[in-house]
Amino acid sequence: MIPRRVPRAASAPDLMAVVAACLGLAACAPDERESSSPAFDLAAGSAPRAADELAGLTADSVFALAMRRYDLSEYDSASALLLAAERRAIETEDVATRADALTWLGNAARHLGDYETSREVGEEALDLKLNAGLEGEVWRSYNALGLLAWWEARFTDAIELFDLALLSAAEAPDADPLAVAKAENNRGLVHFDLGNFDRAAEGFERLRRVGETVGAAREQAEGLSNLGMLDVAIGDPHAAIRRLREARGIFASIDDPDREQIVLGHLGSAYLLLGDAGRARAAYDTALLVSRRHGLRVEEAQNLELLAAFFSLAGDQRRALRYYDDAREINLALGDDLYAGIDLRNEAVTYAELGELQVARQRALEALQLHEPLDVPVPELRDRLVLAEIAGRQGDEDEVDRQLAAAAHLVERLGTETHRVETALTTARLADAAGDSRGVLRVLANIGPLDYATDWEVESLRARASLRLDDLVAAVRSGEAAVSALERVRGTLGSAALRTTFTASRTRTYADLVTALLRSGDSRRAFVIADAARGRGLVEHLASAPDDSGDSLTRGLAEGQRILRRVNRLSAALSGEAGEIPPAETKADLSALLREARAEYEDHLLRMAETDPRRVAALGLEHLALSDIQAVLEPGQVLLEYLVTPERVVAFIVTPDGIETFESQIDETNLTSRIRVTRGLLSQPDMRDEDAEGMLRELYDLLFEPAARMARLHDAVELIVVPHGALTYLPFGALRDPVTGRYLIERYAISYVPSAAALPHLRRDGVSVAARVRADGVNVFVPDPAGLPGSRDEAMAIAEAVEGAAVFSGESATESSARAGLAAPGAFHVAGHAALTPENPLFSWIELADGGGPDHDADGRLEVHEVLQISVNSPLIFLSGCETGVRQRAWSSRLVQGEDYVTLAQAFLHSGARSVVATLWRVEDGGAAAFAAEFYRALADGAVTAAEAVATAQRVLLAGGRYASPYHWAAYRANG
Numbered sequence: 021m022i023p024r025r026v027p028r029a030a031s032a033p034d035l036m037a038v039v040a041a042c043l044g045l046a047a048c049a050p051d052e053r054e055s056s057s058p059a060f061d062l063a064a065g066s067a068p069r070a071a072d073e074l075a076g077l078t079a080d081s082v083f084a085l086a087m088r089r090y091d092l093s094e095y096d097s098a099s100a101l102l103l104a105a106e107r108r109a110i111e112t113e114d115v116a117t118r119a120d121a122l123t124w125l126g127n128a129a130r131h132l133g134d135y136e137t138s139r140e141v142g143e144e145a146l147d148l149k150l151n152a153g154l155e156g157e158v159w160r161s162y163n164a165l166g167l168l169a170w171w172e173a174r175f176t177d178a179i180e181l182f183d184l185a186l187l188s189a190a191e192a193p194d195a196d197p198l199a200v201a202k203a204e205n206n207r208g209l210v211h212f213d214l215g216n217f218d219r220a221a222e223g224f225e226r227l228r229r230v231g232e233t234v235g236a237a238r239e240q241a242e243g244l245s246n247l248g249m250l251d252v253a254i255g256d257p258h259a260a261i262r263r264l265r266e267a268r269g270i271f272a273s274i275d276d277p278d279r280e281q282i283v284l285g286h287l288g289s290a291y292l293l294l295g296d297a298g299r300a301r302a303a304y305d306t307a308l309l310v311s312r313r314h315g316l317r318v319e320e321a322q323n324l325e326l327l328a329a330f331f332s333l334a335g336d337q338r339r340a341l342r343y344y345d346d347a348r349e350i351n352l353a354l355g356d357d358l359y360a361g362i363d364l365r366n367e368a369v370t371y372a373e374l375g376e377l378q379v380a381r382q383r384a385l386e387a388l389q390l391h392e393p394l395d396v397p398v399p400e401l402r403d404r405l406v407l408a409e410i411a412g413r414q415g416d417e418d419e420v421d422r423q424l425a426a427a428a429h430l431v432e433r434l435g436t437e438t439h440r441v442e443t444a445l446t447t448a449r450l451a452d453a454a455g456d457s458r459g460v461l462r463v464l465a466n467i468g469p470l471d472y473a474t475d476w477e478v479e480s481l482r483a484r485a486s487l488r489l490d491d492l493v494a495a496v497r498s499g500e501a502a503v504s505a506l507e508r509v510r511g512t513l514g515s516a517a518l519r520t521t522f523t524a525s526r527t528r529t530y531a532d533l534v535t536a537l538l539r540s541g542d543s544r545r546a547f548v549i550a551d552a553a554r555g556r557g558l559v560e561h562l563a564s565a566p567d568d569s570g571d572s573l574t575r576g577l578a579e580g581q582r583i584l585r586r587v588n589r590l591s592a593a594l595s596g597e598a599g600e601i602p603p604a605e606t607k608a609d610l611s612a613l614l615r616e617a618r619a620e621y622e623d624h625l626l627r628m629a630e631t632d633p634r635r636v637a638a639l640g641l642e643h644l645a646l647s648d649i650q651a652v653l654e655p656g657q658v659l660l661e662y663l664v665t666p667e668r669v670v671a672f673i674v675t676p677d678g679i680e681t682f683e684s685q686i687d688e689t690n691l692t693s694r695i696r697v698t699r700g701l702l703s704q705p706d707m708r709d710e711d712a713e714g715m716l717r718e719l720y721d722l723l724f725e726p727a728a729r730m731a732r733l734h735d736a737v738e739l740i741v742v743p744h745g746a747l748t749y750l751p752f753g754a755l756r757d758p759v760t761g762r763y764l765i766e767r768y769a770i771s772y773v774p775s776a777a778a779l780p781h782l783r784r785d786g787v788s789v790a791a792r793v794r795a796d797g798v799n800v801f802v803p804d805p806a807g808l809p810g811s812r813d814e815a816m817a818i819a820e821a822v823e824g825a826a827v828f829s830g831e832s833a834t835e836s837s838a839r840a841g842l843a844a845p846g847a848f849h850v851a852g853h854a855a856l857t858p859e860n861p862l863f864s865w866i867e868l869a870d871g872g873g874p875d876h877d878a879d880g881r882l883e884v885h886e887v888l889q890i891s892v893n894s895p896l897i898f899l900s901g902c903e904t905g906v907r908q909r910a911w912s913s914r915l916v917q918g919e920d921y922v923t924l925a926q927a928f929l930h931s932g933a934r935s936v937v938a939t940l941w942r943v944e945d946g947g948a949a950a951f952a953a954e955f956y957r958a959l960a961d962g963a964v965t966a967a968e969a970v971a972t973a974q975r976v977l978l979a980g981g982r983y984a985s986p987y988h989w990a991a992y993r994a995n996g
Contacts (some may be wrong), residue, residue: 077108078108078112079105079106079108079109079111079112079114079117079118079121080105080114080117082101082104082105082108083101083102083105083109083117083120083121083124085101086098086099086101086102086104086105086121086124087124089101090124090127090128091274091275091276092275092277092314094314094315095128095131095132095314095315095316096132096315098124098128099125099128099129099132102121102122102124102125102128103121103125105117105118105121106118106121106122106125109121115148115152115154116152116154116157118148119145119148119149119152119154119157119161120145120157122141122142122144122145122148123141123142123145123157123160123161123164125137125141126138126139126140126141126142126145126164126165126168127142127164127167129141130164130167130168130171131278131316131318132315132317133317133318133353133354133355133356135168135171135172135354135355138168139165139168142161142164142165142168143165145161145164146158146161146162146165149161155188155191155192155193156192156193156194158188158192159184159185159186159188159189159192159199159203160185160199162181162182162184162185162188162203163181163182163185163202163203163206165181166178166179166181166182166184166185166203166206166207167206169181170206170209170210170213171318175210175213175214175395175396178207178210179207179210182203182206182207182210183207185202185203185206186200186203186204186207189202189203197230197234198230198231198234198236198239200230201226201227201229201230201231201239201243202227202239204222204223204226204227205223205224205226205227205242205243205246206223207223208220208221208222208223208224208246209223209246211223212246212249212250212253213396213398214397215397215398215433215434215435215436215439217250217253217254217436220246220250221247221250224243224246224247224250225243225247226243227239227240227242227243227246228240228242228243228244228247229243231243237270237273237274238270238271238274238276238279240270241266241267241270241271241279241283242267242279244263244264244266244267244270245263245264245267245279245282245283245286247263248260248261248263248264248267248283248286248287248290249286249289251263251290252286252289252290252293253436253438254436254437254438255293255437255438257290257291257293257294258294260286260287260289260290260293261287261290261291261294264283264286264287264290265287267283268280268283268284268287271283277310277313277314278314278316278319280310281306281307281308281310281311281316281319281323282307282319284303284304284306284307284310285303285304285307285322285323285326287299287300287303288300288301288303288304288307288326288330289326291303292330292333300330301327301330304323304326304327304330305327307319307323307326308320308323308324308326308327311323317350317353317354318350318354318356320350321347321350321351321354321356321359322347324343324344324346324347324350325343325344325347325359325362325363325366327343328340328341328342328343328344328347328366328370329366331343332366332369332370332373335526337370337373337374338374340366340370341367341370341371344363344366344367344370347359347363348360348363348364348367351363357390358390358391358394358396358399360390361386361387361388361389361390361391361399361403362387362399364383364384364386364387364390365383365384365387365399365402365403365406367380367383368380368381368382368383368384368387368406368410369406371383372406372409372410372413377410377413377414380406380410381407381410381411381414384403384406384407384410385407387399387403387406388400388403388404388407391403397430397433397434398434398439400430401427401430401431401434401439401442401443402442404423404424404426404427404430405423405427405442405443405446407419407423408420408423408424408427408446408450409446409449409450411423412449412450412453412454413453420450424443424446424447424450427443427446428443431443441467441474444463444464444466444467445467445474445477445478445481447463448460448463448464448478448481449481451463452481452484452485455488457484457485457486457488457489458485458489460481460482460484460485461482461485461486464478464481464482475501475502475505476502476505476506476526476529477502479498479499479501479502479505480498480499480502480526480528480529480532482494482498482502483495483496483497483498483499483501483502483529483532483533483536484528484532486498486536487499487532487535487536487539492536492539492540495532495533495536496533496536496537496540499529499532499533499536499537500533502529502533503529503530503533503549503552506526506529506530507552527553527663527664527665527745528665528666530549530550530552530553530663531553531663531665531666531670532665533546533549534546534549534550534553534663534665534670535665535670537549538670538681538683543672543679543680543681544646544679546670546672546681547646547661547672547674547679547681547776548645548646550661550663550670550672551661551742551775551776551777553663553744554742554744554774554775646674646679648780649674649776649777649779649780650674650675650676650677651676651780652779652780653674653675653676653740654676655676655735656735656736656737656738657675657676657736657737657738657739657740658673658674658675658732658733658736658738658739658740659672659673659674659675659739659740659742659776659779660672660673660674660727660739660740660741660742661674661741661742661744661776662723662741662742662743662744662747663744664688664691664744664745664746664747665688666687666688667685667687667688668683668684668685668686668687669683669684669686669691669722669723670682670683671683671684671723671726671727673727673730673732673733674776675732675736678732680727680730680732682726682727684722684723684726686722688745688746691722691745691746691747692745692746694715694718694719695719695746695747695749695750696746696749697715698712698715698716698719698750699749699750699751699940699941701715702751702754702941702986702987702990702991703940703941703942703987703991704987705944705987707985707986707987708985712754712986713756716754716755716756717756717757717758719750719755720755720756720757720758720764721758723747723750723752723755724752724755724764725757728757736768737768737769738768738769738770738771738965738967738968739752739764739768739769739770739771740770740771740772740773740779741770741771741772741773742772742773742774742775742776743772749940751940751986751990751991751993752764752770753765753770753971753974753990753993754986754990763978763986765971765974765975765978765989765990766975766978768971769965769967769968769970769971770967770970770971770993770994771935771965771966771967771993771994771995771996772993772994772995772996773995773996774926782929782934782996788964788965789847789895789896789934789935789959789964789965789966789969790959790960790962790963790964790965790969791964792845792846792847792895792896793822793846793847793895793896793956793959793960794822794823794959794960795845796844796845796846796847797822797823797824797825797826797846797847798818798822798825798826798846798847798848798849798896798956799825799826799828799841799844799846799847799848799849799894800814800815800818800819800825800826800827800828800849800850800851801828801833801837801838801841801848801849801850801851801852801868802814802815802827802828802829802830802833802850802851802852803830803833803850803852803853803867803868803869803880804830804852804853804867805829805830806830808851808852808853808945809945810851810944810945810946810948810949811851811852811900811945811948811949812829813946813949814851814900814948814949814952814953815827815829815851817949817950817952817953817956818849818952818953818956820953821953821956821957821959821960822847822956822959822960823960826846828841830869831869832869833850833852833868833869834868834869834870834880835868835869835870835879835880835881835882838850838866838868838882839882839890841894842890842892842893842894842897842931843890843891843892843893844893844894845893845894845895846894847894847895847896847897847898848892848894848896848897848898849897849898849900849952850866850868850898850899850900851900851948851949851952852866852867852868852900853866853867854866854867854899854924855867863883863884863885864883864884864924865881865882865883865884866881866882866899866924867880867881868880868881868882884924884927887924887927887928887930887931888927888930888931889931890931891931891932892928892931892932892933893932894932894933895933895934895935896933896934896935896936896937896966897925897928897933897935897936897937898936898937898952898955899924899925899928899936899937899938899939900937900939900943900948900951900952924938925938925995926995929995929996933996934996935965935966935967935994935995935996936994936995936996937955937966937970937992937993937994937995938992938993938995939991939992939993940990940991940992940993941991943988943991943992944987944988946982946983947977947982947983947987947988947989950977950982950983950988951973951974951977951983951988951989951992952973954972954973954976954977955969955970955972955973956969958972958973965994966994966996967994969994970992970993970994973989973992974989974990974992977989
């Protein structure tokens with residue numbers, strides 16, 4: 021048995037493929053009946069639960085109650101009532117009502133994923149009607165069995181059954197034109213699957229027209245919905261949205277949640293074609309909630325797949341895999357082999373994006389093995405395109421040729437422009453990967469402007485090919501068109517985290533334009549594009565205006581608290597705080613549940629971001645001007661911004677009166693490897709200076725030496741570094757000049773910002789950190805003085821250096837008191853443990869004393885998501901913990917692209933702090949105390965910025981003695 025809905029699956033990591041994936045939420049299959057009029061109205065939620073509640077009702081009255089439930093998509097309760105109606109009909113020998121009850125019992129079973137029951141009772145109903153001479157009702161049974169065959173991918177059977185339904189409806193006494201139109205519409209759904217779009221359109225339009233003529237609102241809306249689905253398939257999102265909005269309004273007016281959630285899926289697909297990813301996400305999310313609320317398992321799986329495709333588009337591949345896994349579990353439970361195959365291919369695409377090519381190829385092959393016997397050309401085409409791309413990346417040219425040849429045959433059979441474009445893009449990607457620039461341009465020559473779904477990649481491929489051929493005019497023209505299309509999509513994503521991953525996963529498009537502009541001599545415009553190639557969450561947050569909480573925000577916060585309470589319960593159970601320590605196997609289950617609950621909360625925050633009135637549109641490229649950056653640079657300060665491209669590193673040196681650039685010929689993979697090794701050496705307590713010296717000198721030559729030779733740095737005393745990619749994890753202060761032997765920190769104070777555009781906002785008040793600390797003091801939190809004896813020394817040293825410092829130690833260093841300290845105007849310093857949760861980064865935390873309260877904000881863990889939701893008045897945050905400035909623990913997983921949006925350091929900057937001192941690796945207790953003492957002495961003695969104070973402390977430590985090794989001082993960095 022191969023249960024079935026309409027095929028949809030991401031076939032390639034691009035927007036068109038995601039839209040193609042979304043077409044599968046297409047099954048607006050009408051249940052080919054007229055609305056029933058129940059004997060009396062039954063309010064939702066009040067279905068009879070006992071036999072005596074049905075006492076006195078006739079079989080047709082019970083059937084009418086069941087139909088009311090069916091109309092509300094409450095298929096479980098409808099099934100119970102239908103069974104009761106059938107029993108009553110048997111008792112009273114009411115064959116017609118019994119046949120009707122069995123017909124709709126089969127339809128309900130199909131919606132609930134019980135296809136065997138659906139077929140058995142559907143065939144029993146057909147036999148009853150044929151034997152009893154119920155000619156006027158026979159077409160309904162053929163239609164219902166045809167829908168089941170369609171869901172099971174038995175296309176030939178489905179068309180035959182729909183033809184029988186059509187014939188029976190036309191020849192029935194008092195032939196009903198609406199019955200004929202329903203059968204034609206359903207046959208159109210099969211033709212849609214087979215790529216026969218003209219024949220599909222005829223059936224859909226017939227149902228819409230007849231429904232409107234006879235006043236059948238549901239059927240009119242179903243025809244509109246299917247036509248909208250078809251508009252999306254052929255690439256006409258404007259027509260689709262117009263029809264789908266009308267259809268949704270009708271379904272909402274007649275209270276039909278099943279069909280409304282289907283329309284929402286189509287709307288999401290149409291919005292994606294227009295590049296409006298924010299509205300697409302909202303549509304998919306609402307559809308998922310509706311399907312879950314009404315127990316629609318098949319539709320729930322579809323909506324999970326749509327959300328997975330959305331997150332894949334946004335660059336969040338791990339989250340996408342989680343949604344695909346959830347969908348696959350449902351499909352397996354339903355015995356749905358076709359959609360299990362589609363999920364396998366989706367996973368193949370996602371694994372390929374993560375660089376796990378062998379796993380990706382195996383998943384894609386398994387998908388093809390499931391689809392080939394079904395004779396479904398669209399899923400098979402996408403399987404083969406995915407296999408071709410994976411084989412190309414693995415260097416298997418014979419496999420590439422074989423899969424493309426098979427794909428070309430399928431495209432010829434389908435004869436649709438959409439699938440021709442998909443295949444052309446795959447071929448162009450393969451030619452691009454092989455360095456065949458003329459081949460890229462040749463393949464794309466016949467692809468004109470289509471929509472935001474394809475424009476960005478088509479133009480990006482053209483730009484790269486033109487750049488390789490040294491056609492700079494064409495490269496700039498296509499590059500600007502590609503970036504413009506990407507920015508349009510990026511701006512619709514409501515969450516800054518998603519905007520970051522979306523941009524980071526497409527850095528190469530920005531990098532190609534930067535290279536073309538630099539070769540054309542336009543370094544100013546190149547700088548603007550380079551800064552746009554990184555996450556801008558901090559800029560957008562700082563530029564947004566506060567708002568008053570509305571009802572929707574209040575409801576959202578309440579929902580968030582519900583999820584957090586579940587997180588707390590699971591954490592307590594896992595740690596044994598709720599009772600006995602659980603055994604190992606239970607711990608594994610609890611850990612999985614905890615990860616899921618945390619992920620659910622992260623998803624909740626993303627949904628909140630879509631509807632939060634504080635959300636601002638993406639700051640377009642023109643919002644950053646070089647003059648704005650230069651205006652806030654003080655004498656002696658230099659901004660050093662990097663862009664890591666696949667082939668090289670580009671650097672911009674910006675001073676108050678000019679800009680210069682240089683390129684370092686090291687590819688991204690090589691750079692990442694060197695930084696990984698260097699950071700690994702520096703973070704070892706027993707490291708000898710000579711162990712890392714070679715790497716530090718090489719990185720100096722690659723990343724800084726060209727700038728050091730420029731006249732603009734001769735009088736500089738402070739560097740403001742804007743890192744990118746792997747450079748986020750590099751302690752620039754530890755880079756070592758091979759000629760002088762001096763570390764970079766011995767020459768410059770160094771601070772870090774996530775993007776140049778953030779600098780004017782971070783400096784808007786003009787008050788120095790040192791002045792604020794001297795005026796308002798510092799609140800020091802030492803949660804574990806017994807476990808970390810050095811933290812007591814650290815607190816005492818700070819109290820000696822800063823007049824009026826307040827120390828909260830042990831039980832007084834609660835999360836509640838820390839929140840109060842963050843709201844105060846003084847500096848905030850915490851000396852204690854910090855924990856990273858790479859799988860759920862919003863739940864990384866600073867450990868404080870447990871205040872004993874029942875709420876999440878008093879549990880002794882100040883987590884990233886909590887920091888993002890509070891207002892911080894402290895100008896300076898010093899996080900003297902372990903790895904508080906990065907997202908990943910000791911490079912234990914694949915490097916996250918783009919800025920580390922969800923680090924503790926970034927979270928405090930988002931919430932109002934001007935400067936955050938954080939660490940890149942685990943720091944030793946005694947060294948942390950020595951560093952903090954020197955840092956605050958520097959501020960008390962007159963250092964103006966946190967960067968200057970950090971530099972002073974680092975210079976004191978490396979000057980000699982126990983803490984001279986970079987392990988002790990290089991981990992610290994001033995952010996903001």
